[in-house]
Amino acid sequence: MLDLKPVGSQDIERINDTAGKFINNVEQVIVNKEETVKLIFIALLSEGHILIEDVPGLGKTMMAKAATKSLGCSFKRIQCTPDLLPSDITGVNYFNQKTAEFMFHPGPIMANIVVVDEINRAMPRTQSCLLEAMQERQITVDLTTMPLPRPFLIIATQNPIELEGTFPLPEAQLDRFLMRLRIGYPGPQEEEQILSRFQEINPLDNLERMTDAGELLELIKICRRIHISADVLKYAVELVRKTRSHKDIKLGASPRAALGLQAAAQARAAVEGRTFVIPDDVKTLAIPVLAHRLFLTTEARLSGKTDETIIASIIEETAVPV
Amino acid sequence: MRAATIKNILLHMGRIIFPAGMQAAWLFCAADFILSHALGNKISAFAILPVYFAAVVLNVVLVQSFRSFVWPAIINLLAVVLVFSLLPPFNMSLQFIASGNILTENSFGVFLGMAIIITTAVYWYKGFRLAATELNYYNCLGEFQFGFLILFIFFALHALAKAEGVYFTPVIVFFVCGMISLFFARRERSAAAAGFSLITNASAAGCIVLTVICGLLLAVLLNPDLVDMLYRAGRSMLVFIVNLIGQMLSFLADFIPRPETAPIPLTAAKKPQEPPALSVLFRLPESLRIWGGRMVIGLFIMVILAALLRVSSDLLVSFRKRKNKIRMNAYSLNGFHLRAVFDLVRNAAVAFMKKIQWMYVRWQGRNDDVVTIKFIYGQILRWAAMAGYRRKSSQTPDELYLQMGGWFPEAAGELSFITQQFVKVRYGEVKLSKEILQQAWESYKKIKQYKKQFFFRRRRK
Numbered sequence: 001m002l003d004l005k006p007v008g009s010q011d012i013e014r015i016n017d018t019a020g021k022f023i024n025n026v027e028q029v030i031v032n033k034e035e036t037v038k039l040i041f042i043a044l045l046s047e048g049h050i051l052i053e054d055v056p057g058l059g060k061t062m063m064a065k066a067a068t069k070s071l072g073c074s075f076k077r078i079q080c081t082p083d084l085l086p087s088d089i090t091g092v093n094y095f096n097q098k099t100a101e102f103m104f105h106p107g108p109i110m111a112n113i114v115v116v117d118e119i120n121r122a123m124p125r126t127q128s129c130l131l132e133a134m135q136e137r138q139i140t141v142d143l144t145t146m147p148l149p150r151p152f153l154i155i156a157t158q159n160p161i162e163l164e165g166t167f168p169l170p171e172a173q174l175d176r177f178l179m180r181l182r183i184g185y186p187g188p189q190e191e192e193q194i195l196s197r198f199q200e201i202n203p204l205d206n207l208e209r210m211t212d213a214g215e216l217l218e219l220i221k222i223c224r225r226i227h228i229s230a231d232v233l234k235y236a237v238e239l240v241r242k243t244r245s246h247k248d249i250k251l252g253a254s255p256r257a258a259l260g261l262q263a264a265a266q267a268r269a270a271v272e273g274r275t276f277v278i279p280d281d282v283k284t285l286a287i288p289v290l291a292h293r294l295f296l297t298t299e300a301r302l303s304g305k306t307d308e309t310i311i312a313s314i315i316e317e318t319a320v321p322v
Numbered sequence: 323m324r325a326a327t328i329k330n331i332l333l334h335m336g337r338i339i340f341p342a343g344m345q346a347a348w349l350f351c352a353a354d355f356i357l358s359h360a361l362g363n364k365i366s367a368f369a370i371l372p373v374y375f376a377a378v379v380l381n382v383v384l385v386q387s388f389r390s391f392v393w394p395a396i397i398n399l400l401a402v403v404l405v406f407s408l409l410p411p412f413n414m415s416l417q418f419i420a421s422g423n424i425l426t427e428n429s430f431g432v433f434l435g436m437a438i439i440i441t442t443a444v445y446w447y448k449g450f451r452l453a454a455t456e457l458n459y460y461n462c463l464g465e466f467q468f469g470f471l472i473l474f475i476f477f478a479l480h481a482l483a484k485a486e487g488v489y490f491t492p493v494i495v496f497f498v499c500g501m502i503s504l505f506f507a508r509r510e511r512s513a514a515a516a517g518f519s520l521i522t523n524a525s526a527a528g529c530i531v532l533t534v535i536c537g538l539l540l541a542v543l544l545n546p547d548l549v550d551m552l553y554r555a556g557r558s559m560l561v562f563i564v565n566l567i568g569q570m571l572s573f574l575a576d577f578i579p580r581p582e583t584a585p586i587p588l589t590a591a592k593k594p595q596e597p598p599a600l601s602v603l604f605r606l607p608e609s610l611r612i613w614g615g616r617m618v619i620g621l622f623i624m625v626i627l628a629a630l631l632r633v634s635s636d637l638l639v640s641f642r643k644r645k646n647k648i649r650m651n652a653y654s655l656n657g658f659h660l661r662a663v664f665d666l667v668r669n670a671a672v673a674f675m676k677k678i679q680w681m682y683v684r685w686q687g688r689n690d691d692v693v694t695i696k697f698i699y700g701q702i703l704r705w706a707a708m709a710g711y712r713r714k715s716s717q718t719p720d721e722l723y724l725q726m727g728g729w730f731p732e733a734a735g736e737l738s739f740i741t742q743q744f745v746k747v748r749y750g751e752v753k754l755s756k757e758i759l760q761q762a763w764e765s766y767k768k769i770k771q772y773k774k775q776f777f778f779r780r781r782r783k
Binding site: 315318 | 713715716717718719720721745746748749750751752
């Protein structure tokens with residue numbers, strides 16, 4: 001077992017401070033979505049990929065762009081279309097006539113943060129080229145494997161309503177996303193605030209960078225050292241295991257989900273200013289981390305149950321260690 | 323003395339002294355048993371108690387030896403048969419365990435006694451399964467029902483021995499303490515969000531009462547002379563209660579100043595009345611009694627068959643579940659009636675041992691931050707539960723704190739502080755300083771004070 005150095009209060013203060021700045025910065029663009037922005041930062045600290053799923057016009061892409069701009073890391077955007085090819089994402093080897101040799105032209109995947117817009121519009125083979133990058137943080141082009149820059153995060157968006165010309169994400173890919181987030185419609189006052197804020201200028205243009213890739217990587221390493229007691233770990237595992245034996249679920253959450261839940265809980269504890277994980281961290285993150293990985297039975301779907309309500313019921317049934 | 327202190331003493335009496343009194347009464351019963359043996363009565367405590375506990379221990383040993391699924395069920399059945407039929411000296415003592423057999427003076431052999439015991443145990447088991455959902459209530463009910471078992475046996479044995487009223491005193495004390503203890507346990511339980519339903523309470527109580535009434539009625543029908551003994555016993559109990567109330571009233575009356583009155587002239591002492599021959603009412607024709615006995619034996623066989631049917635149906639369900647790879651139930655198969663009786667004994671013992679263990683841990687860890695903060699938080703959980711803010715199993719301490727906001731708004735700061743310290747110790751394994759511990763004790767005392775004030779404020783409303 002690794003002998004981990006305990007996290008000091010200075011480290012926690014640093015994470016807490018950065019989280020506060022990040023949330024404030026993104027909220028200049030996205031009005032009153034503090035919890036969602038916090039979840040994005042938690043996912044970033046867990047080095048997990050994010051899937052933002054909601055109807056058009058709610059600011060999915062705007063949120064992804066605001067988050068990446070605040071981080072000050074290298075950023076690329078991929079607009080997915082049905083004719084997008086895997087080489088358009090990974091890059092290609094081309095023949096340089098000047099030097100008379102093959103050279104690698106990197107694709108947009110070679111960045112710290114990659115926003116994949118409308119991911120479900122890409123064809124399955126194009127979607128599949130992200131699998132290796134998402135899990136192993138490397139790409140293979142013409143038998144050559146290249147590591148991706150660290151930290152490497154994908155923020156993908158998709159529209160769940162529009163089905164024509166889309167290709168649903170396979171389970172393998174969904175499982176590689178740490179969290180699925182929804183933005184939701186703003187309230188009347190929030191909507192008024194959005195209108196007034198975007199009346200003259202786009203606040204996205206004025207966003208400042210709060211951190212850089214090197215610092216983010218350091219914060220990620222600190223988060224991995226956050227203390228998680230055996231009982232809380234057991235509680236998290238129990239939640240994940242219950243998804244596998246639930247009568248309404250055909251395919252439950254994987255061990256990768258349990259790992260993701262642990263990492264996210266550690267990151268949340270740090271963001272909240274704690275040096276240890278509490279069951280509230282696990283409970284709060286269970287829905288965003290686990291819900292999108294479930295494959296419900298036909299009966300459950302027909303009876304109107306959703307993956308989120310099922311996870312909520314599992315949380316309600318599972319005893320918290322006290 | 324302030325009213326709050328008196329109230330606190332009374333509450334402590336309710337929670338601690340009454341269950342303790344129940345235990346004392348139980349011990350008194352056992353001592354009474356031994357003394358009656360020493361004085362030359364025909365009832366032997368030495369024959370009953372060791373055999374009873376030996377049967378329980380043997381059952382546990384056998385169950386623990388075969389941890390697989392099918393074996394415990396079969397082995398338990400065999401164990402019951404083995405203990406009660408074959409193994410000397412247990413088979414010799416069987417007639418002593420079967421109180422019904424003693425009541426009927428061996429007229430129907432051991433079967434009648436066993437039928438009464440098994441029927442009683444089945445009823446208790448059903449009531450037990452209905453009610454056994456919460457730790458405190460579970461333990462209390464276990465003691466309470468075990469008390470009924472003892473009550474039933476004592477009732478029969480004392481009636482047989484033509485004992486006078488004084489012998490029933492511990493039984494009455496036991497009964498009253500059990501009722502009061504049950505009331506307090508219920509109060510805690512009913513304060514919960516998912517409280518006990520009226521139907522559950524009524525059915526559990528109904529099963530117990532019905533068992534006692536049916537058992538006595540059966541015994542009276544088969545042995546009409548018993549009715550006179552029961553009459554004497556009932557009268558002595560009534561006299562005891564009336565005397566007790568009278569003494570309490572006279573004790574209270576001494577505090578009230580009253581004018582001098584003329585002395586009441588003494589009347590001639592009443593002669594003790596002979597009990598009416600109630601047995602005549604229950605004297606059935608001989609043939610009817612014989613048929614009654616046969617019916618009881620038939621009932622006994624039916625009970626045994628029902629037990630076998632239950633076990634085999636459980637087995638079938640379990641096999642089916644195993645075949646279809648469905649998860650097993652939390653309840654494992656066991657020796658049916660013996661298990662029910664064993665649970666009652668075990669729960670009483672566990673409750674007592676837990677209390678002792680907790681007191682020891684508390685004493686050992688008086689300077690230990692973990693033990694102290696766990697103790698303080700545990701007490702607050704208990705008070706909150708009694709005030710209707712019981713923690714659901716899926717609730718975290720922070721969620722509970724938010725829920726408790728409506729309990730004592732004025733103590734929100736103290737509650738928050740204790741919750742935070744508990745969370746640090748429990749999940750973060752953080753070492754608390756002496757100052758923090760002192761502050762936690764202060765907060766605990768403040769909450770205790772608020773609780774008392776709140777109690778009276780609510781009462782005044």
